[in-house]
Amino acid sequence: MSFLKATTLAVVLVSGMIGLDRVQAAGDLTTKPQRLPDLVMGSEQSDYSFTEKSYQLETGGSYRLKIISNGQKECAFQAPQFMQSIYLRKVEAGGIEVKAVMLTELEFEDAGQAEMFFVPIKPGRYSYFCKGLESKGMQGEFIVK
Numbered sequence: 001m002s003f004l005k006a007t008t009l010a011v012v013l014v015s016g017m018i019g020l021d022r023v024q025a026a027g028d029l030t031t032k033p034q035r036l037p038d039l040v041m042g043s044e045q046s047d048y049s050f051t052e053k054s055y056q057l058e059t060g061g062s063y064r065l066k067i068i069s070n071g072q073k074e075c076a077f078q079a080p081q082f083m084q085s086i087y088l089r090k091v092e093a094g095g096i097e098v099k100a101v102m103l104t105e106l107e108f109e110d111a112g113q114a115e116m117f118f119v120p121i122k123p124g125r126y127s128y129f130c131k132g133l134e135s136k137g138m139q140g141e142f143i144v145k
Contacts, residue, residue: 033062033117041108041130041138042072048136057120057144062089064117071111075130075138078105082126082142089117105131120144 040051057063069075083103091098091106093114106114123144130138 031062033064036063036065038066038068039128039140040068040070041075041077042070046137047072048133048138050138050140053140055140055142057142059120059123059144062117062119064115066113066115067106067108068113069108069111071108073130073133073138075108075133076105077108077128078131079126079128079142080104081124082128082144085120085122085124085126085144087119087121089119091116 036055037052041049043049043051055065067077088100088103091100091103091114093106094112103116120142126142126144128140128142133139
């Protein structure tokens with residue numbers, strides 16, 4: 001028996017023993033997203049702030065997150081590892097719906113907002129930040145369980 005066939009057989013046997021062949025999700029995971037608190041960039045107290053420093057999420061949950069810039073600072077909002085660990089359903093901004101497989105950055109040059117609709121698929125701790133402004137306080141974390 002070849003190595004590949006033996007490995008495949010072992011995976012099938014182990015997954016059958018622990019019940020992986022019966023794991024299913026019932027229904028559409030993307031419907032009725034839970035609205036998260038808005039993430040607002042900048043405040044009356046500081047141009048360099050986020051209103052939320054942490055979001056607690058669960059894999060398989062459907063979420064919507066509105067990111068709002070008050071225009072005090074330009075911000076290239078990024079969360080690279082997080083974006084690789086979610087199913088991105090869409091982003092709405094300026095009356096436009098963007099449907100893409102992955103998002104790399106939301107750039108706010110002036111006041112504006114964008115809303116992300118997504119489902120986390122991988123647990124972990126993932127930072128989000130305005131590129132280059134992390135040390136000034138424009139950073140936070142998604143915690144996915």
